[in-house]
Amino acid sequence: MFHRKAMSALLSIALLMVLVLAGCSSSTSSNNESASNDGDKTVIKFMHLWPEGSSKAQFTIVNDIIKQYEKDHPDVKIQTEILGNEQYKDKIKVLSASNELPDVGVTWAAGYMQPFVKGGMFASLDDVIDSNFKDQFVAGTTEAFAIDGKTYGLPLELNITPVYYNKEIFEKYNLEVPETYDEFLNVVKTLADNDVTPITLGNKDRWTGSMWYMYLADRIGGPEVLTNAINRSGSFEDPALVQAAEEIKKLVDMGGFVKGFNGLSNDEAKGYFMNEQAAMYLMATWELPNYTTSPDVTQEFKDKVGYFKFPTYEGGKGDINSYVGGPGVGLFVSEKSKVKEEAKDFVAYLVQEWGKNSVKDAGVIPATVVDTSNIELDQMYIDILNDLGTASNLTLYADVQMSSGVAQVHLDMIQSLFGGQASPKEFTKKQEQALAEEE
Amino acid sequence: MKNVMSNKWVITLYVLPALLLILILIYIPIVLTGYYGLMDWDGIGAKTFIGLDNYIELMKDKLFWNSTYHSVLLAVFSAISLIAYLVISLILASKIKGAGLLRKIYLIPMLLSSVAIAQLWLKIFDPTNGMLNKLLEMFGVENTPIWLADPNLVLYSIFIPIVWQYAGFYIIIYYAALKGVPDEIIEAAKIDGATPFQIAYKIKLPLIAPVIKVTIVLAIVGSLKYFDLIYVMTGGGPNGASEVMASYMYKEAFKTYNFGYGSAIGFALLIICLVMTWVIQKLTASKEDAGY
Numbered sequence: 001m002f003h004r005k006a007m008s009a010l011l012s013i014a015l016l017m018v019l020v021l022a023g024c025s026s027s028t029s030s031n032n033e034s035a036s037n038d039g040d041k042t043v044i045k046f047m048h049l050w051p052e053g054s055s056k057a058q059f060t061i062v063n064d065i066i067k068q069y070e071k072d073h074p075d076v077k078i079q080t081e082i083l084g085n086e087q088y089k090d091k092i093k094v095l096s097a098s099n100e101l102p103d104v105g106v107t108w109a110a111g112y113m114q115p116f117v118k119g120g121m122f123a124s125l126d127d128v129i130d131s132n133f134k135d136q137f138v139a140g141t142t143e144a145f146a147i148d149g150k151t152y153g154l155p156l157e158l159n160i161t162p163v164y165y166n167k168e169i170f171e172k173y174n175l176e177v178p179e180t181y182d183e184f185l186n187v188v189k190t191l192a193d194n195d196v197t198p199i200t201l202g203n204k205d206r207w208t209g210s211m212w213y214m215y216l217a218d219r220i221g222g223p224e225v226l227t228n229a230i231n232r233s234g235s236f237e238d239p240a241l242v243q244a245a246e247e248i249k250k251l252v253d254m255g256g257f258v259k260g261f262n263g264l265s266n267d268e269a270k271g272y273f274m275n276e277q278a279a280m281y282l283m284a285t286w287e288l289p290n291y292t293t294s295p296d297v298t299q300e301f302k303d304k305v306g307y308f309k310f311p312t313y314e315g316g317k318g319d320i321n322s323y324v325g326g327p328g329v330g331l332f333v334s335e336k337s338k339v340k341e342e343a344k345d346f347v348a349y350l351v352q353e354w355g356k357n358s359v360k361d362a363g364v365i366p367a368t369v370v371d372t373s374n375i376e377l378d379q380m381y382i383d384i385l386n387d388l389g390t391a392s393n394l395t396l397y398a399d400v401q402m403s404s405g406v407a408q409v410h411l412d413m414i415q416s417l418f419g420g421q422a423s424p425k426e427f428t429k430k431q432e433q434a435l436a437e438e439e
Numbered sequence: 440m441k442n443v444m445s446n447k448w449v450i451t452l453y454v455l456p457a458l459l460l461i462l463i464l465i466y467i468p469i470v471l472t473g474y475y476g477l478m479d480w481d482g483i484g485a486k487t488f489i490g491l492d493n494y495i496e497l498m499k500d501k502l503f504w505n506s507t508y509h510s511v512l513l514a515v516f517s518a519i520s521l522i523a524y525l526v527i528s529l530i531l532a533s534k535i536k537g538a539g540l541l542r543k544i545y546l547i548p549m550l551l552s553s554v555a556i557a558q559l560w561l562k563i564f565d566p567t568n569g570m571l572n573k574l575l576e577m578f579g580v581e582n583t584p585i586w587l588a589d590p591n592l593v594l595y596s597i598f599i600p601i602v603w604q605y606a607g608f609y610i611i612i613y614y615a616a617l618k619g620v621p622d623e624i625i626e627a628a629k630i631d632g633a634t635p636f637q638i639a640y641k642i643k644l645p646l647i648a649p650v651i652k653v654t655i656v657l658a659i660v661g662s663l664k665y666f667d668l669i670y671v672m673t674g675g676g677p678n679g680a681s682e683v684m685a686s687y688m689y690k691e692a693f694k695t696y697n698f699g700y701g702s703a704i705g706f707a708l709l710i711i712c713l714v715m716t717w718v719i720q721k722l723t724a725s726k727e728d729a730g731y
Contacts (some may be wrong), residue, residue: 010717015452088691090693093482093693096482096483097482097483097698113694114480115484116483117482118484119483119485120479120484121483134446189460197567203677204587204588204673204674204676204677206676258566258567259566259567259585259586260565260566260567260585260586260588260589261588262585262587262588262676263564263566263586263587263588263593263673263676263677264565264586264587264588265561268561268565272567277567277568278606307645324640404659404694404695404696405695405696405697408690408694408695412678413671414677415677415678416677416678417675417680419588419590419677420676421677
């Protein structure tokens with residue numbers, strides 16, 4: 001008796017599953033419809049990468065903006081999906097392969113977004129910029145999101161990359177903030193001689209080492225030399241680029257970088273600086289909250305941190321106000337979105353509000369011009385914002401400038417150069433080959 | 440009951456849901472992977488059919504063979520460590536004091552996720568503050584190794600947590616199999632004056648041979664497609680020194696936007712795994728258990 005009952009129950013479960021599976025195949029089309037029309041409300045799907053757990057400040061800003069937007073536009077509903085950085089990158093790729101990008105999402109600039117733009121995935125946002133953002137973006141930020149003269153992303157953040165240093169360690173060894181590269185080498189040597197780790201570097205992530213290389217290339221060969229090598233009006237075997245690689249090798253041989261840097265991630269390397277085991281750390285200004293506003297860091301440590309501009313190189317063409325940096329992430333609108341106009345309106349709104357709130361709430365420097373007159377800010381922010389105002393040049397991160405294939409070669413070669421598996425000559429040669437192959 | 444089970448419709452209904460799931464989630468993607476492998480495709484734009492070009496290029500790709508070599512090395516390493524697991528299980532299964540506690544200790548790494556294990560071992564391997572190097576310094580080693588940053592060491596450094604991670608899994612399998620060996624046989628052997636070593640070698644091992652065979656297949660195929668711990672701990676670096684087939688496939692498909700080429704690697708990986716399974720089956724086949 002019992003068996004028969006169990007049997008029929010199992011059978012109905014089996015039947016249900018078949019039905020559910022059969023239903024799967026048609027569910028995509030019905031999904032799309034509900035995406036554009038949820039009762040009377042227009043639904044905009046928005047995917048971003050600031051989970052509450054790891055990027056609370058950004059998460060809160062976005063969340064507040066969405067709430068405000070929905071209040072102002074009662075007929076619109078913003079449906080969010082939130083993923084961590086790496087998962088986001090993977091998922092967006094899978095979604096675009098199956099033509100199911102969210103209406104609004106986050107993208108990186110230049111080389112990263114190129115395949116998406118070429119595949120016709122992103123909508124041009126020139127009209128949004130023209131009607132909403134006259135002269136509001138910091139020069140050079142929207143350009144990074146432009147391909148063939150059209151802009152496909154609205155930048156949110158802007159970063160430059162200073163060298164942070166521990167004032168206490170510097171004082172202990174009577175060191176001054178270096179302004180020339182020779183002075184800098186002297187600092188490194190003094191620290192290394194005293195068994196203090198001069199520079200912490202998480203080169204497992206490779207773009208970290210790339211920033212050191214980019215700065216040396218800039219200071220030796222001027223702001224154009226690396227960019228020209230990448231856009232093929234120059235060569236990666238330019239003497240300045242070889243020289244920069246040689247300086248890296250010299251720095252490694254001096255013991256300038258933390259032990260085992262090629263096996264450390266950026267987060268692990270950061271730990272050395274935060275624990276005061278290393279004197280210097282080159283990283284973009286997205287680290288600023290840790291030295292100013294973050295409640296998780298002690299005031300005692302925050303007071304010890306200062307920053308300086310990457311020193312000038314004797315006989316080099318680059319000046320001290322030239323920075324490695326550029327816009328971080330930006331927002332795109334899907335070309336295939338059924339609610340494109342509404343999505344564009346939302347993106348414009350989000351970027352506007354973000355600009356107003358991000359400095360004081362998250363410590364993020366927005367890509368729009370900031371009016372600092374009536375907000376109270378930490379001194380380090382004000383200094384950085386001033387530096388940005390007087391910047392002579394921003395060189396976008398090399399791996400972002402390059403197409404993804406070449407970027408991988410560049411990053412791999414950075415690790416080999418730092419690890420001593422490739423000589424400076426091999427380093428430049430391999431990248432020249434990769435760039436030439438792509439032409 | 441019997442009637443129900445012999446009804447063809449009922450059988451179909453039972454088999455169908457699982458079959459459908461397996462088809463949709465496993466077999467169709469496999470076929471698709473092979474198909475994408477024939478394309479020049481960045482994963483986003485238009486696909487171009489290029490025939491076997493990806494596979495031909497794969498045959499000439501040094502990086503691919505390099506990563507295959509690393510995968511095979513890991514497989515050999517795992518297969519060898521099975522011997523250690525077996526010895527541990529033999530000891531645990533004989534009635535020693537505290538066997539229960541030891542069994543739990545061995546099993547615990549299995550309960551952690553790979554990412555947690557990776558984080559744990561990253562801390563242990565940290566060149567300056569890590570437990571391992573601190574320990575070495577205590578014993579007076581001056582130039583402590585930079586485990587994960589040294590291209591000659593990184594692969595072996597990573598094998599250790601992998602072996603550690605799976606110890607519990609295999610020990611439990613062996614332990615269960617050994618517990619299934621009837622006591623009477625062992626009693627009889629003891630009466631005949633067999634030493635514990637003879638009992639293990641001549642009675643227990645032959646009796647659990649099918650299980651050993653299964654674990655060899657599991658260990659080797661598992662090693663060939665191994666990905667997560669390596670991806671989290673080194674990302675295949677430094678400079679490809681710890682790249683394995685699966686991480687290379689991931690890199691090509693998702694980082695370099697060579698989705699077609701990545702698919703070709705994935706398909707090649709599948710074929711290598713199938714061939715290895717077949718070879719192991721052939722090598723270890725005995726007359727009694729021909730075929731499954």
